[in-house]
Amino acid sequence: MLSVPEAQQRLLPEMYPLLQSRYRILQTVQLMQPIGRRTLADSLKMTEREIRKETDILREQGLLDSQKSGMVCTDDGEVVIDKLRALVYEWSGLTQLAKLLENHFDLQHVIVVPGDYNEDDTILTLLGKEAAQQFMSTSFDGQIVAVTGGKSVASLAQFLHPTDTHNITFVAARGGIGHEMQMQANTLVSTFAMQMDAQYRTLFLPEHLSEQAYQAMLTEPMVTEMMKYYDHANCVIHGIGSAEEMAVRRNSSPEDLRILEEKGAVSEAFGYYFNAEGEIVHRIRTIGIQFEQVRRSKQVIAVAAGKQKVKAMLSYFKVAPKQTIFITDEVAAKAIAESLSS
Amino acid sequence: MLSVPEAQQRLLPEMYPLLQSRYRILQTVQLMQPIGRRTLADSLKMTEREIRKETDILREQGLLDSQKSGMVCTDDGEVVIDKLRALVYEWSGLTQLAKLLENHFDLQHVIVVPGDYNEDDTILTLLGKEAAQQFMSTSFDGQIVAVTGGKSVASLAQFLHPTDTHNITFVAARGGIGHEMQMQANTLVSTFAMQMDAQYRTLFLPEHLSEQAYQAMLTEPMVTEMMKYYDHANCVIHGIGSAEEMAVRRNSSPEDLRILEEKGAVSEAFGYYFNAEGEIVHRIRTIGIQFEQVRRSKQVIAVAAGKQKVKAMLSYFKVAPKQTIFITDEVAAKAIAESLSS
DNA sequence: ATATAGTGGGACGTAATATAACCCACCACT
DNA sequence: AGTGGTGGGTTATATTACGTCCCACTATAT
Numbered sequence: 001m002l003s004v005p006e007a008q009q010r011l012l013p014e015m016y017p018l019l020q021s022r023y024r025i026l027q028t029v030q031l032m033q034p035i036g037r038r039t040l041a042d043s044l045k046m047t048e049r050e051i052r053k054e055t056d057i058l059r060e061q062g063l064l065d066s067q068k069s070g071m072v073c074t075d076d077g078e079v080v081i082d083k084l085r086a087l088v089y090e091w092s093g094l095t096q097l098a099k100l101l102e103n104h105f106d107l108q109h110v111i112v113v114p115g116d117y118n119e120d121d122t123i124l125t126l127l128g129k130e131a132a133q134q135f136m137s138t139s140f141d142g143q144i145v146a147v148t149g150g151k152s153v154a155s156l157a158q159f160l161h162p163t164d165t166h167n168i169t170f171v172a173a174r175g176g177i178g179h180e181m182q183m184q185a186n187t188l189v190s191t192f193a194m195q196m197d198a199q200y201r202t203l204f205l206p207e208h209l210s211e212q213a214y215q216a217m218l219t220e221p222m223v224t225e226m227m228k229y230y231d232h233a234n235c236v237i238h239g240i241g242s243a244e245e246m247a248v249r250r251n252s253s254p255e256d257l258r259i260l261e262e263k264g265a266v267s268e269a270f271g272y273y274f275n276a277e278g279e280i281v282h283r284i285r286t287i288g289i290q291f292e293q294v295r296r297s298k299q300v301i302a303v304a305a306g307k308q309k310v311k312a313m314l315s316y317f318k319v320a321p322k323q324t325i326f327i328t329d330e331v332a333a334k335a336i337a338e339s340l341s342s
Numbered sequence: 343m344l345s346v347p348e349a350q351q352r353l354l355p356e357m358y359p360l361l362q363s364r365y366r367i368l369q370t371v372q373l374m375q376p377i378g379r380r381t382l383a384d385s386l387k388m389t390e391r392e393i394r395k396e397t398d399i400l401r402e403q404g405l406l407d408s409q410k411s412g413m414v415c416t417d418d419g420e421v422v423i424d425k426l427r428a429l430v431y432e433w434s435g436l437t438q439l440a441k442l443l444e445n446h447f448d449l450q451h452v453i454v455v456p457g458d459y460n461e462d463d464t465i466l467t468l469l470g471k472e473a474a475q476q477f478m479s480t481s482f483d484g485q486i487v488a489v490t491g492g493k494s495v496a497s498l499a500q501f502l503h504p505t506d507t508h509n510i511t512f513v514a515a516r517g518g519i520g521h522e523m524q525m526q527a528n529t530l531v532s533t534f535a536m537q538m539d540a541q542y543r544t545l546f547l548p549e550h551l552s553e554q555a556y557q558a559m560l561t562e563p564m565v566t567e568m569m570k571y572y573d574h575a576n577c578v579i580h581g582i583g584s585a586e587e588m589a590v591r592r593n594s595s596p597e598d599l600r601i602l603e604e605k606g607a608v609s610e611a612f613g614y615y616f617n618a619e620g621e622i623v624h625r626i627r628t629i630g631i632q633f634e635q636v637r638r639s640k641q642v643i644a645v646a647a648g649k650q651k652v653k654a655m656l657s658y659f660k661v662a663p664k665q666t667i668f669i670t671d672e673v674a675a676k677a678i679a680e681s682l683s684s
Numbered sequence: 685a686t687a688t689a690g691t692g693g694g695a696c697g698t699a700a701t702a703t704a705a706c707c708c709a710c711c712a713c714t
Numbered sequence: 715a716g717t718g719g720t721g722g723g724t725t726a727t728a729t730t731a732c733g734t735c736c737c738a739c740t741a742t743a744t
Contacts, residue, residue, distance in 0.1 A: 002418075007425035010403055010418070011364055015357050022353055036720050049703050052721095061352055068711055070720055076344075076352070083349035378691045391732050410740060412691055 005087070016091060021046075023088050024114070025054050026063055026073065027081055031125045034070030043121050089114070097333045101326070104340055105317040109134075109325045116331040117305035123329050124305075128155025131303045131327045135237065138299060139165045143234045146173040146289050147192060148270050149185040150239035152303040157188065160195040168198040171229045173238065174271050174288030175205030201229060209285050223287050230289040236297045240304035241268040242312040256282075267312035269302075270294060276311075278318025295321050305329035310336055347429070358433060363388075365430050366456070367396050368405055368415065369423055373467045376412030385463050431456070439675045443668065446682055447659040451476075451667045458673040459647035465671050466647070470497025473645045473669045477579065480641060481507045485576045488515040488631050489534060490612055491527040492581035494645040499530065502537035510540035513571045515580065516613050516630030517547030543571060551627055565629050572631040578639045582646035583610040584654040598624075609654035611644075612636060618653075620660025637663050647671035652678055 002010070009016055028044055029035060035043075041051045055071060058064040063077035073081070089095050089112075098110040111134070113126045135145075135156065147153060147170055170192045172185035186202040193200035203226050209217065217223050243265040247257055263281035265273035270289055273282040280291065294300060300321050304313060305328045313328070313336060320326075344352070351358055370386060371377055379397065383390045397413060400406040405419035415423070431437050431454075440452040453476070455468040477487075477498065489495060489512055512534045514527035528544040535542035545568050551559065559565050585607040589599055605623035607615035612631055615624040622633065636642060642663050646655060647670045655670070655678060662668075 002421050002425055004425050004429060007422045008361070008429070010405065010422050011368070011400075011426060012357060012361055013399065013403055015354060015360075018357075019350070019354055026353070034720085039719075047704070049705090053702080057355070058353075061355055063352065066721060068720065079344050080349045080352050083344055083346050084353060087346060087350070376691085381690075389733065391734080395731085408692060410691065 009091075019084075020088060020092065022054050022058065023081070023084060025051065026058055026077055027126075028122045029055075029058075029064060029071050030073035030078060030081060031122050031129070033072040034067060036070045040071070045119060092330070094330060094333075097330070097337060100337055100340075101328075101333060105320065105326070106322055107317070107320065107324045107326050108322065110333075111325070111327045112330055112333040113305070113327065114330050116307075117329040118307065118331070124151065124155045125158070127152060127303055127305055127327050127329065128157070129159045131237070131301055132156040132159035134325050134327070135235070135301055136160065136163055138235075139163055139168060140234075141165050142167045143169070144229055144232050145170050145192075145235045145237060146230060146233040146270075146294075146297070147171070147185055147189050147236075148173040148238040149183050149188060150241065151183055152239040152305065153237055154183050154188055154191075155303070156237070157191045157195060160192055162195075162197045168193075168196060169229070170198060170200040171226065171233070172201065172203050173230075173236065174284075175203035175223075175226075175286055201226060203287060205287055211285075214285055214287075217287060226287065230293045233289065233293060233297050235299040235301065236270070236289065236294050237301045237303070238270055238294075240302060240309060240312050240316050242266070242309050243268050243273055245308070267315040269316055274315050274319065276315050278315055280319075297321070298323065300324040302326045303328075305332050307331050307335055310339065314339060351433075361426075362430060362434065364396050364400065365423070365426060367393065368400055368419055369468075370464045371397075371400075371406060371413050372415035372420060372423060373464050373471070375414040376409060378412045382413070387461060434672070436672060436675075439672070439679060442679055442682075443670075443675060447662065447668070448664055449659070449662065449666045449668050450664065452675075453667070453669045454672055454675040455647070455669065456672050458649075459671040460649065460673070466493065466497045467500075469494060469645055469647055469669050469671065470499070471501045473579070473643055474498045474501035476667050476669070477577070477643055478502065478505055480577075481505055481510060482576075483507050484509045485511070486571055486574050487512045487534075487577040487579060488572060488575040488612075488636075488639070489513070489527055489531050489578075490515040490580040491525050491530060492583065493525055494581040494647065495579055496525050496530055496533075497645070498579065499533045499537060502534055504537075504539045510538060511535075511571070512540060512542040513568065513575070514543065514545050515572075515578065516626075517545035517565075517568075517628055543568060545629060547629055553627075556627055556629075559629060568629065572635045575631065575635060575639050577641040577643070578612070578631065578636050579643045579645070580612055580636075582644060582651060582654050582658050584608070584651050585610050585615055587650070609657040611658055616657050616661065618657050620657055622661075639663070640665065642666040644668045645670075647674050649673050649677055652681065656681065 024044065025040070028040060032043065037048055037051050037055065041048045044051070055064055059066055063074055063080055065072050065074050092114055094112040094114055098112045101107070102110040111130045113123060113130060115123045117123045143165070145168060170189035172189050174185055186204060189200040189202060203222070205217065243260055246268040247260055260273060260282055264275040265281050266276050267274045270291070271284040271286065272280050272291055275281045300323055302320065302324050310332055313332065366386065367382070370382060374385065379390055379393050383393045386393070397406055401408055405416055405422055407414050407416050434456055436454040436456055440454045443449070444452040453472045455465060455472060457465045459465045485507070487510065512531035514531050516527055528546060531542040531544060534540070545564070547559070585602055588610040589602055602615060602624055606617040607623050608618050609616045612633070613626040613628065614622050614633055617623045642665055644662065644666050652674055655674065
């Protein structure tokens with residue numbers, strides 16, 4: 001039997017793509033407000049005219065407001081976005097995709113965000129929004145949150161805000177001093193903490209330690225303190241990297257690169273490298289959270305998107321903790337689904 | 343707070359008239375199938391091109407099928423029509439209109455069908471469909487149904503079909519031999535009975551009897567039998583006429599016409615004439631069901647539509663039995679609502 | 685058997701609309 | 715004070731929608 005929305009879609013087939021595109025526009029305005037026509041058109045890979053036509057209608061409907069500084073989403077607009085999210089995701093097959101991944105990888109929850117991470121600038125923002133929402137909706141007093149680096153994890157920052165929970169502590173999941181300060185764990189924990197009026201602990205350490213230096217560090221007070229935090233972490237927020245990409249970004253030694261290639265490393269997460277079968281084949285020699293500690297954590301939020309990371313995801317999720325909440329984009333999810341069915 | 347359909351409508355305001363017109367087309371095809379583009383266009387007062395565009399889409403969606411003899415509604419199409427009826431009526435404000443009349447006239451149920459009885463040929467069919475549905479859904483074994491004449495009542499015929507109830511008897515609510523055989527009570531009861539595999543009783547009598555003839559008739563066996571039926575009628579299906587119209591159609595005597603005008607007759611139902619206050623001011627002198635017998639009937643179905651009958655409706659419903667189910671068209675309902683608010 | 689009214693599909697010139705690419709005055713930052 | 719981004723306006727052009735016929739066919743009624 002047909003449901004009413006199905007019947008409606010049957011009678012008005014052209015409604016579906018229209019709704020989807022208009023929803024996307026309104027959603028993007030909400031995320032990037034205030035924003036102008038041209039910037040919006042660039043961001044969504046649409047023509048200025050198309051944007052103009054749709055925004056005119058949205059403005060007429062009172063979902064959008066045009067100010068001197070650009071277009072902003074009205075309160076009504078936000079309500080509409082919230083109300084229709086489930087419907088749009090359902091129609092786009094995103095819910096089904098999510099369920100598929102959820103079952104296959106045996107994860108707690110999977111959220112698939114519409115669009116292509118590589119094509120659309122707003123996807124990263126969407127990922128962050130969903131992830132932040134997931135995190136905040138389950139946060140509790142005295143929570144200890146381990147956070148890794150990376151663009152995906154960084155995307156949460158703008159959506160974190162103080163909740164009625166207190167005494168949350170963000171800790172950098174790994175020590176490190178890198179080039180891209182903006183994306184580093186140490187930077188992120190301080191940003192996150194600031195957004196949420198919470199505490200944070202950083203760990204500034206060289207990325208690659210010699211065996212002696214490593215052993216020496218283990219007894220340092222600041223390190224033992226961090227280890228204690230790692231042991232009591234209630235939540236881990238992390239990204240998933242493709243092995244090559246990560247190794248290059250960390251400008252690993254030629255020796256390390258050789259080892260990684262030799263051992264068939266495909267994915268990386270919290271300093272561990274996994275091969276295609278999900279086995280740990282290497283670990284960055286630095287202070288950081290242990291995989292076992294991640295496994296014991298009550299909640300794990302994994303954020304990763306983009307087609308280029310599909311292989312890495314397929315590898316890592318062979319061993320990922322079951323309590324993981326995974327947030328990704330449509331393109332990656334579809335690619336995963338395809339590789340599973342073939 | 344906004345509901346999902348409301349939010350949808352907010353985001354896609356142009357969807358509403360489109361849905362409405364497309365629904366109307368599909369509905370009309372169902373009622374008049376097989377039907378061609380041009381006939382359909384004439385019937386709906388639309389251009390052929392518009393009909394063509396919409397039917398092309400409907401055909402593509404598998405809701406319609408084009409045969410040599412014309413377009414027909416597929417099974418899927420009928421399902422879609424059923425599923426969306428409530429939604430379309432709701433959006434058109436028909437449900438609200440119906441509730442308004444229901445409350446004001448204190449009736450059991452009011453159904454308002456979209457469109458203008460005078461403009462659109464399909465409205466009569468729609469009225470009949472709804473009325474027939476109401477009747478059949480409440481029919482029971484051994485039911486005695488009194489039926490009057492008129493186009494509105496006749497419209498039920500094509501939608502009546504055998505149900506799992508037995509021993510239904512249709513009886514002509516009034517005796518009569520008129521010109522328009524197709525619309526006469528005697529003709530209708532036989533048609534209704536044939537459609538439903540039921541019994542029927544007719545009463546062929548002159549319309550206007552002299553006092554002596556009337557008194558003589560009362561003792562006739564066929565008349566007394568009918569009287570007994572009237573007394574046990576469980577259901578009355580009738581139309582509502584405007585007084586002038588009816589009097590003319592029945593080519594009443596100049597004397598009667600004078601009396602009617604003098605007494606301010608506005609509406610007519612089962613041979614009774616009512617003035618604007620709903621008081622009985624006249625009665626056709628012929629054998630027929632008594633108003634008191636109608637009042638005692640378990641169910642009363644009144645069918646009447648068209649702007650020209652609004653005054654009559656306003657008059658009759660001042661005294662209509664509370665168990666009446668009233669089926670009318672949008673234009674009439676709106677006119678009534680307006681006259682109530684002013 | 686034949687006439688006729690009605691059918692779906694096709695075609696075409698025209699009218700209406702959408703489109704892309706600008707310009708402009710203005711504002712908020714830097 | 716400069717500069718990049720903003721919404722609004724405009725215009726020639728491309729595209730689509732539209733109304734209106736024509737055609738071959740068929741089912742029904744005469």
